[in-house]
Amino acid sequence: MPLQTRKYQIGRVSHTLAMCTSEEADLLRLEEVFSTTLDRIISLILKPLLSADPEPSDPCGKECLRLLQQLHDSAQRLWDVTEQSLLSLRQRLYHPSSLDLEAVLLLRDADLVLQTHVEYIKSYTDCVVVQDFQKVSGKKSEFWRSQYKAVWQLLSPASSQYQDLHQPLADHVQKYALLLQSLRDTLDENHPAQELVMRAVTLFKNLQSFMRQALDQAQATQALWQTLSSRLRGVLCVPTHRLLQDSQDIPVVVSPMRAERVLLFDDALVLLQGHNVHTFDLKLVWVDPGQDKHVLHILTPEDEFSFCTRDHQSQDEWQWKVTQAVCQALCGKKDFPVLGSDRKLSVPPECRQVTCAYTFRREGRLCQATYEGEWCRAKPHGRGTLKWRNGQNHSGDFCQGLEHGFGVRLVPQASEDKFDCYKCHWREGKMCEYGICEYGTGKVYEGYFQAGLRHGFGILHSAPQAPQPFTYTGHWERGQRSGYGIEERNSGERYIGMWKADQRHGPGVMITQAGIYQGTFHEDKMAGPGILLCDDDSLYEGTFTRDLRLLGKGKVTFPSGFTLEGSFSNGTDQGLRVQGVLDRAAHPPDSSSPGKRQLGLGAFPVENRWQGVYSPFRDFVRLGCPGEMQEALLGFPGQSSKKLHKSQEYVCDERSHPEDCVGSMEDILKELLKYREPEALKQYLEKALGNSRHPLGKLFCTLMLTLKATYSGMGSNKHLQEMAKEEVKQHACELWAAYRGLLKVALQHQGQTLEEESMETRDLHVHEVLLPLILPKFYSELFTLYLLLHEREDGLYSGGINNLSLFSDANLLEFLDVQEHLWPLKDLKLTSDQRYSLVQNNCFLSATECLQKIVTTMNAPGKLKVLEKTYGEIEATVSRALGREYKLPMDDLLPLLIYVVSRAQIQHLGAEIHFMRDMMDPAHTGGLHGFLLTALESSYEHIKKEDMTGHRLLSHRDA
Structure with missing residues (x-):
């Protein structure tokens, strides 16, 4: 360069x-x-x-x-x-x-x-x-x-x-x-x-x-290691230990453990007793100044002892060193720049969210169990996991050393790879309130507990592959079925009634392939007199054997009205034997015939059937709707499929899906106050009842479970229709009371009170607000019973419809005596020459199409509104035919309504009419809806009779 x-x-x-x-x-x-x-x-x-x-x-x-x-x-x-x-x-x-x-x-x-x-x-x-x-x-x-x-x-x-x-x-x-x-x-x-x-x-x-x-x-x-024996040195000499204090430098007396030497390391407190070493993890050490002078109390998960020093200065030195060491251990690192350089005494928290593991040594329920989780005052407190050596483990919330709050426990069974899984709420170490248990045998229980036992309302399913699968939906007491409950077996048998000590005991209804029984059960067997309703509407009233065979005095009433009264017995090979009197004086069937007989009404008062469902909600309201107890008291229905499916899923703070989220309980109560006007209230209740995360929605879903368990499937029986009807109405009343309870709590939070509601006002809200909202959810099970009960009547009605359908509009209008000036010919744009050749089913078409909507409407008020609109369409059509407004009198309305009904061809109109009559507001019985429903009933009865007079129509058509 x-x-x-x-x-x-x-x-x-x-x-x-x-x-x-x-x-x-x-x-x-x-x-x-x-x-x-x-x-x-x-x-x-x-x-x-x-x-x-x-x-x-x-x-x-x-x-x-x-x-x-x-x-x-x-x-x-x-x-x-x-x-x-x-x-x-x-x-x-x-x-x-x-x-x-x-x-x-x-x-x-x-x-x-x-x-x-x-x-x-x-x-x-x-x-x-x-x-x-x-x-x-x-x-x-x-x-x-x-x-x-x-x-x-x-x-x-x-x-x-x-x-x-x-x-x-x-x-x-x-x-x-x-x-x-x-x-x-x-x-x-x-x-x-x-x-x-x-x-x-x-x-x-x-x-x-x-x-x-x-x-x-x-x-x-x-x-330090040079001052210890080789045995102690082998136990204590690890690279992580740092000596902070030695009792040989500042003497202490340990009681009651009488340790010879105390060593404080940065991660452990060690007491030496001869060749024995007691080591305490500093994360699990709590220090309290004693009431006596020169004394420190040390608290650990299984041991509690005291340090007694010579003077106050020695006590301060030990307290400062131990306390700072605990703080340092909880932080997971040494204090920086230097341990306690400012000599200020830091106070470690009593409740420690740092996860610490400890294996219990002492005899007791926790012997050899290892707990890992949060602590408070030397006891498991907060979230954690407890594992036993036999494979049992519990993950969940703890309080003062006991399982308390939601937790999941796995208990191994004798057979390999099978566990009982309890996903429940716990109180003071016992299962309490709501939970789901999945047993290694395949059984699943979903319901309430008390003191570790099934207690309250619950559902027990057997394993699907069990020899005799069953489902029990009902009440429990101290681990046994007791109170009102329903048991259904896959064979088609269903028992509805009272239980005691895990056996059918008290009034009950038994549905089998042979028919439906009602009587009194004692220790799982029928005892005393009872009744049997067969599928062909035959009725037996008398005594039975314990396995439901006819035995002793009894009476059979046949559908024709004949009766057979005497003594009945079951021979080994000869079948049923009867010795008695046959009364051939036939009585025509009526509404009190065996086919119309309704069971269970007096035996099971509707207000007492599902107290185990209503009670948790009442308790929830009584306690002021605490958000932390919402799931424990209102756990239904079926969280196992969403949030409790995995045993560790409880650790997720957000358990619900976004679409199900309704906010905290406080938010729910605040929102409740915004919707008190009638229309707004309907919209709010519809949304709340449709959301299983809302308290009202949870209660409603549970009630749907009970209704399906009682009346759906193979055990559906027409003789239970009245029982189901009153149950639905009772549910509506309870849901309204539940809403009022929530509203009362919401107002109390605002410093206000809820005015008392009169019986008339309550009934009005129940029928106008609640029933229209809940009936669509109950409709399938409830309306099926109406169909079965009125099957014979609807069969006759269908025959009449078939006969009437054979005629043209003009012939039918003429036959029904409809005045000729009321015929809506202008609506069809017909000439006078076409007057007697009307195209079939085009007359009163708008009213016919309107009435057909009654089938797709699933609540009584909605069906009645359809009927009201049909009436309006008939009047509008007649007014157009007359060229002026016209109010139809009953004499003109009835034949026109019969015509519309015949053309609408509603398949089960009898069931529809009885459903509307039963579920309508009693206050509307004398009003327009009551009048129209009476007219519809008259039309139905008229068409039903036409099955027997069809020849008259045929001859009229030929003429």
Whole structure:
């Protein structure tokens, strides 16, 4: 290189350095020296140590190798960060225009530099604590003799070789703090890097204190091992321990455990009794100053003892040390810059959300069980998991050492890979309130518990593959079926009635393939008199055997009205034998005939049937609708499919799907107050009842389960129609009462009161608001019963419809004596010549199509409105035919309505009429709806009779 060029470059570098402070140049040189030192430590000491014996066979050698590897890795990371810092300083010094001072790594990422230093000193002190270097030195003395010169040049002559590997780091950090302090003094107060430099100075000064403390603790811990027996040393000598206090320095007396020596480490409290070692995890240690002077109370999961000191100063010292150590253990790292440097007493929380594991040793229900979770005052408290050695485990909420709140418990069965899974709410260690249990046998119970037993309303399903599958829906008492309940078996049998001690006991109804029985059961068998209704509407009234066979005195009433009264018996091979009197005086069937007989009404008062469903909601309202108890008290229906399917799913705070979310209970109550006007209330209740996350929706879904269990499927029986009808009405009343209960609580939260509601007002709301909303959900089961009950009548009606359908419109209108001027010929745009050749089913078409909508409407008020619109369409059609407004009198309306009904051809009109009559508001009986329904009934009866007089119509048609 030409001399002039070289002089120019040297001059440019000198000019660049002149733009930076001398402290920055000193930092650069400091980093260069430290980087070289670290590189030599790694290459001359750590790597040779690791490669000298890469695969030791003894456990001690493996542990030594692990610690050395840890020290090597932390030294390598420290070297990498030092190189990055060096690079940023070079860029700053040689290209100051491209890098501002605050972008230098030491200032920009001071925390990163600090952390790598902390990791190195921790790895180094781990080796010191377990005397790793001494062990390595003894095994590799030849190696150290060969490396002595290089190590001597690396460290100071006074160093003890590898034991002073921390010294270059300590010197380096000290120089960091001094140079950064000088750099801060040279900067202007408004310099952008001023705050960063001040922070870096503080961090590295703190690091100096931390390093001194860490080394002192490591050396004190190393010295401790020499005072212990080899057996105790083998138990306690682990690299993570750091001695904080020794009772030989500040004596304490431990009672009642009478420990000979107390050692406080940074992660454990240790009591020594001869060769016995009692170790307590500091995360599970609570410290209370005693009421007596110089006493500290120590609380742990299974042990409680006291430290008695000689004076108040000793008590303060132990209390401060133990308390700070507990705080440090809970944080998961040492206090920085130094443990309790400000001597302020930190107070660890009583309730600790840090997950800690502990295995119980004492005899009792938790013996050998391991709890991992949150704690409070040395007891499981909060969320956690409890595992027993036999495979049983419980995950959920705990309170003061007991399962309390929602939890999932798995209990292994004798057979392999099968568990009983209890997904329940718990109170004081017992299952309580709502839960779902999936048994290893395949059975599933969903319902309420009390003191660990099924109690209240619940549903029990057998395994689908069981020899005799069944489902029980009903009430329980202390683990047994008791009260009102329904049991259904896959064979088609269904029992509806009372239970006691897990047996059918009391009044009951039994539905079998032979018919439907009603009587009194005793200890699972029928006892005393009863009745049997067969599918052909034959009725037996008398006594039965315990297995439901006819035996003894009885009476049979046949559908024809004949009766047979006498003694009945079942021969072994001869079938049923009867000795009695046959009364041939037939009586025509009427509404009181066996086919119309309704069962269960007096035996099971409707207000008493489902108290186990209503009661939890009443309790919920009585307690003020607490949000935390909503699921426990109103758990139904079927959360197992959504939020309780997996045993650990409870840990998710958001259990519901977004589309199901209705907000907190407080939000629900606030929203309730916004919708009190009639139309707004209807919309709100419709939304609430349709949402299974809403309290009203939960209650409604549970009521739907009970109705389906009682009246749907193969066990559906026409003789239960009246029972189902009154049950639906009762549900509507209870739902309205539930809404009023929620409204009362919502008003109380606002400091208001709810006015009492009269019986008339309640009935009005039930029929006009609730019934139209809930009937569509109950419609399938309820209307099926109406169809079965009125099947014979509707059969006659269908025959009449078929006969009437054979005639043209003109013939039918004429036959029905509809006055000719009311015929809507203009609507059909017919000429006078076409008068007697009308196209069939085009007359009164709008009214016919309107009436057909009655089939697709699933509540009584809606059906009545359809009927009202049909009436309006008939009047409108007649008014157009007359060219003026015309109000139809009953004499004119009835034949026209018969015509429309015959053309609408509604298949089960009798069932529809009885459904509307039963479910309509009683207040409307004398109004327009009552009048129209009476007219529709008259039309139905007229058409039903036409089946027997069809020949008259045929002859009229021929004429």
